[in-house]
Amino acid sequence: MPAPAPPSPVIRVSHLTKRFGAQVVVDDLSFEVAAGETLVLLGPSGCGKTTLLKTLNRLIEPDGGTIEINGRDVRQQAPEALRRGIGYVIQQVGLLPHYTVAQNVGVVPGLLGRPAAETAARTAALLERLHLPAARFADMLPAQLSGGQQQRVGLARALAADPPVILLDEPFGALDPITRAAVRRDFRELDELRRKTVVLVTHDVTEAFELADRIMLLNNGRIQQLGAPRELLEHPANDFVRSFFQAERLALQMRVTTLAEVLPFVESTGPGGPAPAPAGAPALPATASVQAAVALLGETGTGHLRIEGAPQPLALGQLLAAFGRALGQAGAGGG
Ligand SMILES: Nc1ncnc2c1ncn2[C@@H]1O[C@H](COP(=O)(O)OP(=O)(O)OP(=O)(O)O)[C@@H](O)[C@H]1O
Ligand SMILES: [Mg+2]
Known part of the structure; x- marks a missing residue:
């Protein structure tokens, strides 16, 4: 077409x-x-x-x-x-x-x-x-x-x-x-x-x-x-x-980076795997920005976020660490 x-x-x-x-x-x-x-x-x-x-x-x-x-x-x-x-x-x-x-x-x-x-x-x-x-x-x-x-x-x-x-x-x-x-x-x-x-x-x-x-x-x-x-x-x-x-580079980067881009960089936390997320953790589509996820976690006061299509809920720390690794990767790739 x-x-x-x-x-x-x-x-x-x-x-x-x-x-x-x-x-x-x-x-x-x-x-x-x-x-x-x-x-x-x-x-x-x-x-x-x-x-x-x-x-x-x-x-x-x-x-x-x-x-x-x-x-x-x-x-x-x-x-x-x-x-x-x-x-x-x-x-x-x-x-x-x-x-x-x-x-x-x-x-x-x-x-x-x-x-x-x-x-x-x-x-x-x-x-x-x-x-x-x-x-x-x-x-x-x-x-x-x-x-x-x-x-x-x-x-x-x-x-x-x-x-x-x-x-x-x-x-x-x-x-x-x-x-x-x-x-x-x-x-x-x-x-x-x-x-x-x-x-x-x-x-x-x-x-x-x-x-x-x-x-x-x-x-x-x-x-x-x-x-x-x-x-x-x-x-x-x-x-x-x-x-x-x-x-404001870091804050702007959070706005333009989607959760889908960050998900491949998530590491599970330690031998026991991630802590179980509380019931009712808020959810966002993977197309949402990292900034939206951080804001939602702040607003709801819950420690975890479910990302639609992702196997496990994420804690704020995991999300930010993965964001950091994704940025490092993009930088290392010469972007
Ligand atoms: N009527 C005018 N006569 C002479 N100089 C002018 C006139 N209007 C604007 N300027 C000059 O033109 C330049 C650009 O002005 P302009 O108002 O377009 O800036 P701006 O980008 O909108 O700034 P700000 O963010 O402060 O509103 C400035 O140096 C200003 O002094
Ligand atoms: Mg003006």
Whole structure:
């Protein structure tokens, strides 16, 4: 059977360049984003992430290069019309302070002339899914919300008109780590986002690994590497890429390594074999990550984990030792 044709890109950027004065902020970038893909723009502060994102919906006009969205050059479209077709969350959330939560979420559907009843229903449904029940939150003003709640409203607003393309600039920025993880989980679990083409900016490597199909790592306006998270981690294109992930290498490696990869390296513990696992030890499929297994063991407080398809339950120590051996093996193999 012939391989299915790859989906045509929704976003196609070629030789994009943007200068501010003498500084080249976006330097001859070319890339594509496929339908339904989540591309994460990652890089240090000031490397050009926001500038690049804003050229995609013409909040910033580039000095050179072209951008096509769904096969159309964005310059052929009026900026306002273009922007109504693209969801956008700016770096500082940017809710309209004198509009209620529901009015903020309904801005773009209103501009598009959607029926008010339809917009109200969709707004309520979105707020509900983001854990902001409309009965309580719809009529509140942004200033009455916490930072995390405001960011959820920002997400709901970007999704309200059901645009096929969404641009998100640090949508979880300025949140404490616990709220950040919770908002991110809501985000990941939103079915609507799975169908959308998403470009998301962050400088948080864990966030990038959690959300990205592919990561574009930028420095000084240039692509250092563009690929699957695992490629960047295990096959860095240069020293910048290598050092960017260095501090969190082990944690990231746990995220990209599956239990199936680790199982061949499990050794039984001593002559008596492994201690019997308590009844009700939690189970995970072998396709789950080592990170998911460690997290589950931590959450449930049980010492053992059953891996579907594996003969014996594993203790945390066995799992980590096997993970270490698998890593050593990969390193010894020259990877
Ligand atoms: N309007 C502007 N005028 C002049 N320089 C600008 C302007 N906007 C951005 N810059 C410069 O362009 C560079 C890239 O800025 P940009 O906002 O794209 O960075 P970023 O990667 O989003 O950073 P951060 O992670 O801090 O948000 C910075 O050096 C910034 O000072
Ligand atoms: Mg920025």
